[in-house]
Every structure is written in C-alpha cells, then in structure tokens.
Amino acid sequence: MKLTEIKRKGIERMNDTLFRIMKAILSFFLVLSQCVLLTGCWDNKELNQLAIIVGAAIDKDKNNKIKLTVQVFLPQSQSGGQQSSSGKAQVEIKSAVGTNLADAASNLQREYSRKLFWGHCKTYIFGRSLSEKGNLGRQIDFIDRHPEPREDSHLYVSDGKASDILQLSASLEKYVGDVLRKMSEMHVGANMTLKDFELMVTSEGGGALLPLIKIKHPNNDDRKMNVSPIIGGTAIFMRDKMIGRINEVESKGLLWVRNQNELPEITGYPKKGQTISLYLKRTKTNLVPKIENGKWSVTINISKEGMIVQNGSKINIMSKKNTKRVENYIEKDVSNSIEKALKQVKDGMKVDPFGFATAFHRKYPKEWEKVKDHWEVVLPDIYVETKVKVHVLEPGLSTTTLE
Amino acid sequence: MFRILKKRPQKQHPIEEMSNRNLPLSTELDKNLQILKSIYKGCIDVIYHPFLIAGKTKALLVYIDGLSDTEQIDSSVLAPLMSKTIDKSINLQETCENIQLSNIRVVKTYDDCIKNISNGNPILLMEHEEQGAALGLAKWDKRSIKEPDSESVIRGPREGFVETLGVNISMLRRKIRSPNLKMIKMNIGSYSDTSIIIAYIEGIANQSLIDEVQNRLQKVEIDSVLESGYIEELIEDNVFSPFPQLLDTERPDVASANLLEGRVVILVDGTPFVLIAPVSFFSFFQAPDDYYQRYLISSVIRIMRLFFMLISVFLPSLYVAVSSFHQEMVPTTLILSMASLRESVPFTALIEAVIMEIVFEALREAGLRLPKQVGAAVSIVGALVIGQAAVQAGLVSPLMVIVVAITGIASFMIPRYSEGIALRLIRFPIMMLAGTMGLYGLALGFIAIVIHLCKLRSFGVPYLSPIAPTIGRDMKDAFIRSPWWMLNTRQHLTGRINKYRQAPNQQPKPKNR
Numbered sequence: 080m081k082l083t084e085i086k087r088k089g090i091e092r093m094n095d096t097l098f099r100i101m102k103a104i105l106s107f108f109l110v111l112s113q114c115v116l117l118t119g120c121w122d123n124k125e126l127n128q129l130a131i132i133v134g135a136a137i138d139k140d141k142n143n144k145i146k147l148t149v150q151v152f153l154p155q156s157q158s159g160g161q162q163s164s165s166g167k168a169q170v171e172i173k174s175a176v177g178t179n180l181a182d183a184a185s186n187l188q189r190e191y192s193r194k195l196f197w198g199h200c201k202t203y204i205f206g207r208s209l210s211e212k213g214n215l216g217r218q219i220d221f222i223d224r225h226p227e228p229r230e231d232s233h234l235y236v237s238d239g240k241a242s243d244i245l246q247l248s249a250s251l252e253k254y255v256g257d258v259l260r261k262m263s264e265m266h267v268g269a270n271m272t273l274k275d276f277e278l279m280v281t282s283e284g285g286g287a288l289l290p291l292i293k294i295k296h297p298n299n300d301d302r303k304m305n306v307s308p309i310i311g312g313t314a315i316f317m318r319d320k321m322i323g324r325i326n327e328v329e330s331k332g333l334l335w336v337r338n339q340n341e342l343p344e345i346t347g348y349p350k351k352g353q354t355i356s357l358y359l360k361r362t363k364t365n366l367v368p369k370i371e372n373g374k375w376s377v378t379i380n381i382s383k384e385g386m387i388v389q390n391g392s393k394i395n396i397m398s399k400k401n402t403k404r405v406e407n408y409i410e411k412d413v414s415n416s417i418e419k420a421l422k423q424v425k426d427g428m429k430v431d432p433f434g435f436a437t438a439f440h441r442k443y444p445k446e447w448e449k450v451k452d453h454w455e456v457v458l459p460d461i462y463v464e465t466k467v468k469v470h471v472l473e474p475g476l477s478t479t480t481l482e
Numbered sequence: 483m484f485r486i487l488k489k490r491p492q493k494q495h496p497i498e499e500m501s502n503r504n505l506p507l508s509t510e511l512d513k514n515l516q517i518l519k520s521i522y523k524g525c526i527d528v529i530y531h532p533f534l535i536a537g538k539t540k541a542l543l544v545y546i547d548g549l550s551d552t553e554q555i556d557s558s559v560l561a562p563l564m565s566k567t568i569d570k571s572i573n574l575q576e577t578c579e580n581i582q583l584s585n586i587r588v589v590k591t592y593d594d595c596i597k598n599i600s601n602g603n604p605i606l607l608m609e610h611e612e613q614g615a616a617l618g619l620a621k622w623d624k625r626s627i628k629e630p631d632s633e634s635v636i637r638g639p640r641e642g643f644v645e646t647l648g649v650n651i652s653m654l655r656r657k658i659r660s661p662n663l664k665m666i667k668m669n670i671g672s673y674s675d676t677s678i679i680i681a682y683i684e685g686i687a688n689q690s691l692i693d694e695v696q697n698r699l700q701k702v703e704i705d706s707v708l709e710s711g712y713i714e715e716l717i718e719d720n721v722f723s724p725f726p727q728l729l730d731t732e733r734p735d736v737a738s739a740n741l742l743e744g745r746v747v748i749l750v751d752g753t754p755f756v757l758i759a760p761v762s763f764f765s766f767f768q769a770p771d772d773y774y775q776r777y778l779i780s781s782v783i784r785i786m787r788l789f790f791m792l793i794s795v796f797l798p799s800l801y802v803a804v805s806s807f808h809q810e811m812v813p814t815t816l817i818l819s820m821a822s823l824r825e826s827v828p829f830t831a832l833i834e835a836v837i838m839e840i841v842f843e844a845l846r847e848a849g850l851r852l853p854k855q856v857g858a859a860v861s862i863v864g865a866l867v868i869g870q871a872a873v874q875a876g877l878v879s880p881l882m883v884i885v886v887a888i889t890g891i892a893s894f895m896i897p898r899y900s901e902g903i904a905l906r907l908i909r910f911p912i913m914m915l916a917g918t919m920g921l922y923g924l925a926l927g928f929i930a931i932v933i934h935l936c937k938l939r940s941f942g943v944p945y946l947s948p949i950a951p952t953i954g955r956d957m958k959d960a961f962i963r964s965p966w967w968m969l970n971t972r973q974h975l976t977g978r979i980n981k982y983r984q985a986p987n988q989q990p991k992p993k994n995r
Contacts, residue, residue, distance in 0.1 A: 103722070111914065122920070125831060126805045126824050131817065154821040198810030199817055227810065253818070 127154070130193040133170060134256030136241035137218055138206035140176050145209075145218065147183035148174035148242035149195070150254055170254045172245055180221040197227035202256030203234050203273075204292065206241040213320035216280070222273060231272045233260050236314040236321060238293045244308050247294065255308060263290060266340040268310035268330060280318055283447070284436025284454055286424075287316035288333065291324055315430055317455075323428045325420065332420030335413065336379055336433045338364040344388070347408030353392035357409050359385040360472065366438040370446055376462040377435050381413065386473045396474045410467040417465050425463070429455040503593045511540055511609040517592060518544060528599070533560065535577060536568035540609040544595070549602030551621035558582040559606070559617060574611045581606075585618025600675065624649065630732035630754065632899060637774045642732040647677050647751035650734075654681060654747070657738040666692075668699055670713070674706035678713070679749040681737075686744045686972070686980045694941060695746050695759060710750040710757050717759075719939045724907055726900040727940040729758040729765050736770050744977030746941075760941035760976060762948070764960045766901035767791070772963045781962035787895050788961065794892035794902075795909050795931075798835045799916035799924050801885045805831040807920030826876040832917025834878050838886045839910065841868060846890070943975045965989075 134150035153169035173190055177183030188195050203222060205215060222228040237244050245255055252258045263270040268290040279287035293311035313330040315323045325333065331341045343359040365380040387396055387405070394401050424430055436454060440447045450457045503521070508514050515530060522528045531543040541563070543555065562580050578586050587603075589595050590613055595605050602620030627649070630642030643650045655663065666680040678699065682692050698717040707713060710730060718727040731737055732754045737747045740758045748757040758765075767787050772780040805824065809817055827834060845864035849857050868886065872878045889909070896902035908931065915923030938945035948956035953974045958964040967988040971981050 111911070123806055123830075123918075124809070126809060126817075126821050127827070129809060129821070131809075131821060133814070133818075152818055152821065154818070154825040196809060199814045201814065229810070253815075257814075 129196040130191045131196050132200040133254050134202045136204040136245050138241050139209040146176050180218045201232040204241040210236050210321035216319035230274045235292050236289045283440045284431040285318045286430040286432035288432045289314045317430045328416045329420040332416035347412045349392045349408050355392050356389040357385040358388045368438045378464045380466050382468040384470045387475045390480050402471050406469045409469045413467045414465045426459050509612050535563045538571045542607045545604035551619045554619050587616045589614045589616050635771045643754035653734040671706045676707040677751040681747040709753045710755045724904040729761040730755045743973050760943035766898040769897035777965040790892035790895045797889050799912045802831045802835050803916040803920045823879040
C-alpha cells in the first residue's frame with residue numbers, strides 16, 4: 080500500500096513540466112507530419128497539372144454524335160529569365176467526338192497529359208446545325224451541372240461550324256474566346272450568359288436569343304486584313320431549339336425592346352445623302368400590355384437621350400426648332416429597326432424573345448393562363464405600338480459644319 | 483493535451499544556503515573585517531580601507547572598486563573625518579554628522595552590509611560600534627540616454643530607457659509629476675539580486691491588478707534576472723501561446739501613456755526594456771507616433787497596419803490554396819500568367835512557399851545578428867538569392883517572390899517586434915493547412931487563431947478586447963485613433979475606476995458663433 084503510493088508519487092514527479100512540454104511538442108509535430116502526408120488530397124490539383132480550357136465549340140457530328148473542340152492554353156516556361164516577347168499566349172486546338180458533351184470531353188482527355196480544367200472557359204460556341212436540331216438544353220446541362228464551368232460564361236451560336244471560329248486568330252486579345260466575350264460585354268450584339276439564356280428559355284413564352292457569330296472574310300481590296308469573327312445578328316430560339324436568324328439592324332431593334340444596350344451610335348437620314356448621328360447616353364424601354372374588348376396590344380415606350388457626334392446634313396442643329404427635327408429623324412430610324420425586328424420575329428417566326436409574354440403574365444395573369452398553351456397562335460395577332468422619344472442633350476463640341 | 487500542460491510546476495527549493503549573513507555586526511572591528519573578508523573571499527575588486535578618525539578611533543571603509551565615487555569618498559568622507567579639527571573620540575552618530583553627505587543609512591547585519599556594498603554604497607564600520615553606516619555614494623559608468631533603435635519615431639520624444647533603474651524611474655517621474663505615481667520595489671534573483679519596480683498611478687490603476695502583479699512577482703524564485711524577458715515568461719497568463727501577453731517598450735512616453743490608462747509598468751534593473759500589463763491584441767498595433775500625428779493620418783495608418791497584419795499571416799497561404807485547389811477563383815488573365823510562370827517550377831506550391839518563407843526568415847535572422855558592415859553584404863546576397871537567382875534557376879516562380887516580399891514587408895509594419903514575429907511564425911502552420919485542405923484549411927486556421935485569441939488573457943483582461951468582449955466606447959482607440967477631443971474616457975477594462983481623462987466637449991470651435 081505504502082510502496083505503491085511512493086511509486087505513484089515518483090511517477091507524478093516524473094510527469095513534470097518538462098515531460099509535459101516534450102509530450103506537447105511531440106504530439107504537435109505528429110499532427111503536423113500527418114498534414115504533410117495528406118498533401119496528396121483527392122482534390123489537390125497543382126497549376127502545372129492542368130490543361131486550362133479557354134474556349135469550347137460544340138458541333139453536330141455524324142451518327143447523332145457531338146463533336147467538342149477546345150482551345151487549350153499552353154503555358155510557356157519562363158525560366159532562364161527569358162521573357163517571351165511575343166506576348167501572345169499559345170493556344171492549341173483539339174477536338175474529340177462523343178455521344179454527348181461529357182463523353183466527348185472524356186474522349187478528349189485521352190489526348191492530354193494534364194487534367195482538362197473548365198474553370199476558365201468562359202465562351203461556348205454552338206454550331207448552327209446542332210442548335211437547329213433542337214434539344215440544345217441536353218448539351219448545356221453539362222455546363223450547368225459539372226462543377227467547373229461557370230454560370231456566367233457566354234454562349235454563342237456560329238453561323239457555320241463552331242469549330243471554325245476557334246481556329247481564327249485573335250486580334251488584341253490572346254485567344255478568340257476572349258475576343259467574343261469582350262465584344263459582348265461591350266454590348267456589340269446581345270450579351271447572353273448561360274444564366275440569362277436559361278432564364279429566357281424557362282420564362283413564359285419561351286422565346287430566347289443568342290448572339291450569332293459570322294466569319295468576316297477580307298474583300299479583295301483589303302487583303303491584309305485578318306479573317307476575324309464578328310457578331311453579326313442574332314439567333315432566335317424557341318425553348319432550346321434555334322428556329323431562325325435576324326441581321327444586325329433587326330437585332331438592334333430586338334435588343335432595344337428588351338431594354339438592352341447595343342452599340343450607342345444611331346444614325347438618322349434627313350434627306351438622301353445626308354446623315355446625322357447621335358451617341359446615346361441613356362436609354363430606357365417600357366412595355367405596357369393592354370387587353371381591351373378581348374383585343375391584345377402592347378405599347379413599347381422607348382426613350383433615348385444622347386449627344387450629336389456627327390452632323391452630315393444642312394440642318395443648323397444649334398437652334399431649338401431644328402433639334403426637334405433631328406430628334407424626329409432619329410426616332411424614325413429607331414422605330415424602323417424595331418418594326419423590322421417585330422415583323423421578322425413576331426410575325427415570321429412566331430416567337431417572343433421580346434418579353435411580351437412576361438409582361439402579359441404580370442399584368443393579366445388570368446387571361447394569360449388561357450392563352451399560355453397556344454401563345455404562338457396569339458402572338459402574331461397582337462397589335463404592337465411603338466412610341467419612340469429621342470432627346471438630343473447637346474449638339475456636340477462644335478457649332479457649325481464645314482461647307 | 484492542453485489541459486495537462488496547464489498544471490503549474492511544483493515549487494523548487496531556494497538555491498543558496500545563507501550561513502552567517504543574518505548575524506548582527508560585531509563590536510570588534512577586526513572580527514567584522516574578518517567575516518567580511520571571508521564572505522568576499524576571492525573578490526579582488528573589494529577594497530578594505532582602514533583609517534583613524536581624528537587620529538584616534540579605528541575605522542574601516544569597505545566598497546567595491548568601480549561602483550562607488552572614489553573622489554567623493556576622499557573629499558566628503560575621508561577628508562573631514564581625518565582632519566585634526568575633531569579633538570575627541572566620537573561615536574557613529576557623531577561621525578555621520580561630520581560626513582558631508584545627504585544619504586547615510588544605518589546598517590546592522592552583515593546582510594545589510596553586503597547589499598549596500600554590492601549596490602555601490604561604501605560601508606563605514608567603527609571600533610566599539612555594533613552598527614555601521616552605508617554611504618550613498620554609488621556611482622558607476624552608465625550609457626547616456628539615446629533614442630531607442632527598436633522604436634524610433636518620426637515625431638515624438640527622442641529619449642529611451644537605459645540600463646540603470648534609477649535613471650529610468652526619474653524619466654517616468656519627469657513625465658508624470660503627480661505624487662500619485664507610486665512604486666513598489668522588489669528584489670528578485672538569489673545571485674543577481676535585481677531590483678524590480680512596479681510602477682502605477684494610484685487612483686487610476688485597479689488595486690486588484692497591482693496585487694495580482696505583486697503576487698505573481700513574489701512567486702518568482704530564480705537565481706538571476708538579467709532582462710525583463712525572464713520576468714515576462716514567469717508571470718504571463720498562457721505560457722504556450724505564441725502571442726506576447728505583456729508589452730515591452732523602451733520608451734518612457736509609451737510607459738507613461740500606459741500608466742495613465744490604468745496599466746502597471748514593471749521596470750527591471752539592467753535593461754532598458756520595461757514591461758506593461760495588462761495589454762490587448764490592439765496594443766501591439768499602436769505606435770507612439772499615432773498619438774502625436776494628426777488623427778486622420780494615424781487612423782489610416784492604423785487600419786493599414788491591421789490589413790497588412792492579415793496579409794502577413796494569410797497571403798502565402800492564399801497563394802498556395804488558390805494555385806493548388808481553387809484555380810477558378812482567380813481572373814483568367816492572372817491564372818494564365820501564373821500557369822506560365824509556374825511551368826518550370828519542380829515543386830508543388832506548398833513546398834515552394836515553405837522553402838521561400840524559410841529562406842526569408844533565415845535571411846532576416848542572419849541580417850539581425852551580423853555586424854552592420856556584414857549585414858549589408860548579406861542583404862545583397864539575400865536579395866539576389868531570393869529574387870533573381872532562384873527564379874532563373876527555375877526553383878521558384880516570380881510570383882512567389884512577390885508574395886514573399888509583400889509578406890515580409892507586411893510583417894514589419896507591425897510596430898511591436900514581439901507581436902510581429904509571433905504572427906510570422908503562425909503563417910507556417912496555416913500554409914500547411916492551406917496546402918492540404920485549400921481555402922477550407924485556411925478558414926480552419928483562421929478560426930483556430932481567433933478561438934485562441936479569444937481564450938487568451940493578459941492579467942485577466944481579454945486579449946481581443948475591445949472586440950471580444952465588445953466595448954463600444956473603447957473602439958475609438960482600436961481600429962482608428964480618434965482625435966484627442968474625443969478620447970474622453972480611459973480604456974474600460976483597465977481605467978474604469980477613474981473613467982474620465984479630460985473635460986468633455988473640447989472640440990475646438992471658432993469663437994464668435
């Protein structure tokens with residue numbers, strides 16, 4: 080009894096501070112060493128184990144298959160202090176075929192020593208034939224569901240094959256995807272991200288749009304110019320099926336109705352051979368739906384404000400009275416492109432990417448429920464009134480035009 | 483694990499055995515001399531000077547060479563006592579009256595004698611007297627007052643504490659002239675017998691705080707106290723935390739300002755560094771300049787310091803986490819150039835970061851210890867090694883060099899070295915976490931640090947105050963430095979006894995309004 084107590088006390092004395100500190104330090108390093116062993120974590124992916132995709136094109140292939148073409152960034156080693164003076168990033172284009180997008184992507188992975196990384200792919204171009212086939216949503220689902228692609232990536236439809244667009248050389252930017260994305264963000268044509276497109280497709284009416292990319296070939300006159308992609312018009316969708324295209328002028332009208340900006344210059348034509356251009360600073364659109372005696376109509380109120388940047392006419396724009404005239408000419412131009420867009424899309428294609436359906440749904444939910452299922456029949460009969468109000472804020476920095 | 487660590491160690495036995503020291507002085511001068519000589523055996527610097535007072539009474543002067551003012555001994559003690567004007571044999575009291583000195587104390591035991599001799603006060607012993615006199619003639623070479631190198635300021639007093647305790651006390655007294663500035667003297671160290679002063683302001687400082695400081699100091703039994711760091715580790719609250727829980731400063735103005743906040747200053751003889759307790763995390767981000775410059779500038783700089791504190795702890799980890807787990811988080815252009823720059827680097831981002839940070843710490847430490855002439859060479863080599871050469875050799879990416887450089891600069895923005903180095907060391911475990919678990923690990927590390935800081939106390943005061951616990955009134959001097967006309971109240975946790983520092987509504991306004 081006594082002996083054990085002495086022994087216990089002895090052990091207690093051994094368990095002195097030093098012993099405890101040693102124990103603490105030891106256990107700390109043990110924990111730390113575990114951390115080092117863990118570095119092969121399942122989701123660890125070093126930057127130089129990745130093949131960063133910066134652009135993707137999706138086309139229809141034979142036998143109902145999908146052809147995926149990607150632009151992969153090739154990092155140039157910067158060792159030895161030699162900076163590459165070209166400044167252009169090296170991109171490589173490869174493609175693979177699969178039954179769907181994921182399958183094509185996994186087939187593509189077979190060609191790469193590094194893991195394909197979608198996190199920085201912000202441009203997806205769909206081929207026209209694929210889009211017109213319908214069921215585009217089934218392919219977009221990959222971009223939506225896979226954790227890496229972004230919801231804010233931009234979608235496009237190419238006029239021809241989508242993979243051709245990726246082959247083009249990019250001017251100013253490092254790769255074509257970036258060129259297209261920056262153009263969209265600058266409001267050349269429609270600016271549609273994946274999220275916007277999905278919102279439109281799932282909205283009432285189901286009319287949607289995506290910017291349409293064309294390839295601009297140089298004329299005989301300017302051969303030095305590069306072949307470059309341009310946003311030339313808009314692809315019109317009914318749900319996830321592309322059903323038609325419209326040109327740049329009609330796109331402008333369509334986008335104005337949707338309260339989106341296009342390029343800010345508008346030109347009016349007072350007389351033949353005379354022009355006058357306005358640089359828009361503010362623009363606003365308001366859709367007012369109306370049902371009277373069972374007759375459906377929409378009033379489009381558009382107001383635009385801007386300054387005159389070129390006066391190629393004989394009008395003296397310094398006087399108040401003439402300003403009104405200038406405004407009238409410009410208003411005529413604006414309503415012209417809106418009329419054209421309406422005629423093409425609403426009457427021709429019987430699709431509603433303008434947002435009329437949403438406007439009716441909001442104001443007349445009960446009436447909307449009745450026509451919901453045959454909207455494409457009702458749509459062409461809707462009377463649309465366009466009220467454009469243009470206001471010239473300032474005549475620009477000069478007073479007179481040289482004669 | 484940590485609960486085991488918390489138990490305090492058992493008290494150790496006193497180190498030295500005292501034999502005849504507590505004995506009273508003998509009436510026989512020869513015996514006194516003998517005993518003193520036996521105590522100071524082998525101490526060649528002790529001088530025994532026998533002489534006759536007025537040619538009649540035998541007397542002995544004992545002092546240590548170099549600690550006492552020999553000129554004064556000659557002119558004020560020996561000259562009057564040995565003059566022939568004294569015609570009768572006199573006792574000790576009469577002798578003292580003849581000495582032209584203001585500071586004379588009576589000593590009764592050998593212990594007293596030793597203490598006084600060691601402090602530089604010569605001892606005067608006389609035949610047939612069982613008492614001696616300690617003459618206040620201590621004088622030794624001391625450093626002149628200079629601006630402290632570790633805490634230089636742009637605007638502010640350019641004086642710093644020195645190694646001599648008396649001078650340091652006088653500096654405090656010159657700043658705070660009120661008799662309410664009180665001091666408690668203690669001696670710690672069985673061999674060094676170091677004087678330690680606890681200074682506080684009566685009526686501002688909390689009595690329980692003073693008692694606690696005194697209590698903790700009384701528990702210290704150590705052979706010597708050569709620097710205040712000895713004391714600091716023996717009285718702090720959490721010994722296993724990397725964070726300093728006492729503030730050390732070389733500046734009398736900082737010490738005085740803290741006294742006026744109700745804090746306690748511990749001065750240790752032999753070092754210019756005094757300790758201030760209790761302190762909070764934010765005390766370490768308050769430079770003396772903050773209170774002397776205009777408040778707007780001070781506030782911006784203080785916010786910047788806190789921001790760069792975060793950078794110094796988390797930037798390398800963020801780089802590691804982003805480049806090996808979360809590539810999608812960076813702007814595309816940046817990730818593409820990062821990929822290019824990292825292409826030839828053979829290591830993972832974690833290894834790369836750890837190597838570079840360790841090299842940087844090594845360079846900093848090497849530069850610190852080297853003589854100034856060599857230090858410049860080291861920094862040149864270091865800059866080349868860290869910068870150009872490592873990148874050219876393909877060991878690290880240029881981006882990592884930038885990260886290390888920014889981290890280094892950021893950590894030096896913290897005005898207190900002790901806090902800066904603690905935060906610098908913390909970033910290594912966080913780097914490990916970021917390298918193994920990505921941003922999730924980084925967040926875990928951050929949470930762990932915050933929990934630890936929340937638990938930490940400095941003499942009972944929460945380390946994260948005034949954030950946790952939130953004391954709204956004290957925020958005026960945490961993230962920003964409010965103008966002086968708004969700093970009406972002292973810090974709540976230390977100065978609540980005497981709440982108001984100044985009269986309210988002192989914001990200057992135009993006269994005729």
